[in-house]
Amino acid sequence: MNGTWMFxxxxxxxxxxxxxxxxxxxxxxxxxxxxxxxGTQGTVRALSPNDLKAAGASLVLANTYHLHVRPGEQVIAKLGGLHRFMAWDRPLLTDSGGFQVFSLEGFRRVSDDGVEFQSHVDGSRRTLTPERATEIQWTLGSDIAMAFDHVVPGGADEPTARDAMERTLRWLERCVKRHEELRRTEERRRGRRRNGGEDTSPPPTPYHPSSSNPPPHHQTLWPILQGGAHLELRLEGLRRMLELGSWTGLAVGGLSVGEPKPVMYGML
Known part of the structure; x- marks a missing residue:
């Protein structure tokens, strides 16, 4: 498995x-x-990596938004990638940051381009787009990257939920395109190195060959299903999502955001 890096x-x-x-x-x-x-910021509170392993953890989540804001994905990449940064040699999933941006109500503005928000750390204005969220996760080098999605409150009406579902699907296409571009660029770069040619193009990430981590192009991208508490919207979104590609996995998003538990269970 370690030599093939398959999904x-x-x-x-x-x-x-x-x-x-x-x-x-x-x-x-x-x-x-x-x-x-x-492990939102690259660590699970009160537990060391050895504690996590002893407890049987096999997969840990880290968050794109928080790691981008502090310390920054380039800092983590220079230290050998997120696995080395966390001292965790088992699988990692990075969330896209969509939910965290949703939680910054009053400090963000959503458009088809992406989300403009104010950092909760230093107050700086930042923009997170589907392409940028994909690039950050690629740089971090997680096993599973999540597509950027538009989250709405659990009580959102049908038009609001549909708008978020439609935007999430449009963003998904952009995430897929950027992820494929990064993968192909990395493969070309590594191919030139294998053939002994000079690589004059800058790498898409500061990947370090000395790292024990698999190269970052061995990363899978998962879509996130939206649709609020409206079953027909979710079914429509799922159908259209499956038409966009063959996925190694997908997530059900926009739940546990204020809707009653019976509604959440019904959507699942």
Whole structure:
């Protein structure tokens, strides 16, 4: 597995509607269903990497928005990537930052281009677009990158939820395009090095060959489904999402944002 860096999902057993599966990622195998500890800023509070392993954690989440704001993805890349920065050699998933931007109500402005927001750290004005969110996650070098999405409150009416769902799908196409561009650029760069040619183009990320991490182009991109508490919207969004590509995984987003629990369970 460490030499091939493949992505594979395999169902191991069924029991009614429940199933036990394995998800093979560049940094290891994850047994699902899985509890994924949240290391928002590159660390899980009160637990060391060894503590996490002892507790059985196989996949940890880190957040694009927070790591971009502080210390910055370039700082992390210069230190060898997010895995080395965290001293974590198992799989990592990076959230796109969509939910965190949603939580900055009053400090952000959403448009089709992306989201303009005010940093909660230093007050600076920043812009996060689908392309930028993809680039940041690529630079971090996570196993799973999430597409940038538009999150709305759980009680959003149908027109508001539809607007977010449509925008999320448009943003998804842009994320896919940028992710593919980064992957192809990295492959060309590495191909020139293998063939002994001089590489005069700057790499898309400060990837360090001495790092034990897999190269960052061995990263999979997952879409996020939106649609609020409106089942028909979610089904429509899912159908259109599946028409856009063959995904190694996808996420159900926009839940646990204020809607009643029965509604959340109904959407799932």
């Amino acid at each position: 594979e999902f395999k169902i191991e057993a069924h029991s009614g509607l429940a199933r036990a599966s394995t998800l093979s990622l560049p940094h290891g195998v994850v047994e699902t269903p899985v509890f994924m500890p949240v």
